[in-house]
Amino acid sequence: LHKVIMVGAGGVGKSALTLQYMYGDFVEEYDPTKADSYRKKVVLDDEECQIDILDTAGQEEYAAIRDNYYRSGEGFICVFSLCEAETFQLTSTFRDQISRVLDTDQVPFILVGNKADLAGMGRRQVNRSEAEAQAAQWNCPYLETSAKTSENVNLLYEQMMRLIAQRK
Numbered sequence: 001l002h003k004v005i006m007v008g009a010g011g012v013g014k015s016a017l018t019l020q021y022m023y024g025d026f027v028e029e030y031d032p033t034k035a036d037s038y039r040k041k042v043v044l045d046d047e048e049c050q051i052d053i054l055d056t057a058g059q060e061e062y063a064a065i066r067d068n069y070y071r072s073g074e075g076f077i078c079v080f081s082l083c084e085a086e087t088f089q090l091t092s093t094f095r096d097q098i099s100r101v102l103d104t105d106q107v108p109f110i111l112v113g114n115k116a117d118l119a120g121m122g123r124r125q126v127n128r129s130e131a132e133a134q135a136a137q138w139n140c141p142y143l144e145t146s147a148k149t150s151e152n153v154n155l156l157y158e159q160m161m162r163l164i165a166q167r168k
Contacts, residue, residue: 001050002164004157005069007094008079009087010057013114016147017079018055021157026148032057035069044161051161070101075108075164077156080126082119082144088126088134095138108163109140112156117146 006014010032019027022038038053056069070076078094080087091111099105113119113131128144135142141159145152 001052002161003052003072003074004054004160004164005073005076006053006055006079007066007076007098008112009081009084009090012079012081012084012087013145013147014077014079015055017077017112017114017145017153017156018053020147020150020153022053024150026150035065042161044158044165049161049165051157053157066097067101070098073098073107074167075110075160077110077112077160079112079114080131081115082113082126083115083123085125088113088131091134105138108160108167109138110156110160110163111135111138111140111142113142113144114147116144116151117148119144 006018008014011030016027018038019025022040034057036055038055040051042049042051054069054073056066076098078091080091098107111131111134113126132142143152143156145156147153
């Protein structure tokens with residue numbers, strides 16, 4: 001069982017990515033998440049395993065309960081919107097919180113720029129090179145995804161499961 005926690009600012013697409021991965025469905029309307037848990041059986045590299053995804057609330061008012069979620073996580077997917085620079089800046093806050101709670105920065109972690117479909121339509125505010133530089137500093141992978149078109153969505157969760165499996 002691989003326990004993955006979705007983190008990132010509100011409205012960046014954490015739930016949309018999770019639902020696209022779970023059900024192959026894009027949810028158009030935005031409904032702020034409290035916290036939802038999803039479980040899926042998958043075959044990864046010829047082995048059957050389970051992924052447990054905890055979709056957390058990005059809103060500030062839930063910051064206090066985040067610590068408890070973080071303690072239960074084995075890997076973290078940190079999402080920002082390619083179309084909102086502010087959400088990219090906030091990824092550092094999430095990274096710092098996780099490192100503090102787990103008392104290590106050696107944790108399976110993937111930085112994700114979501115809404116690649118919109119970024120491709122001239123709405124990009126975060127350069128790929130900027131995000132790649134941040135990921136290099138954190139020694140973690142960087143991926144650009146679209147929950148809408150499902151671009152790189154399966155790859156994202158598979159990559160995370162491999163990172164967790166390497167640590168076990």
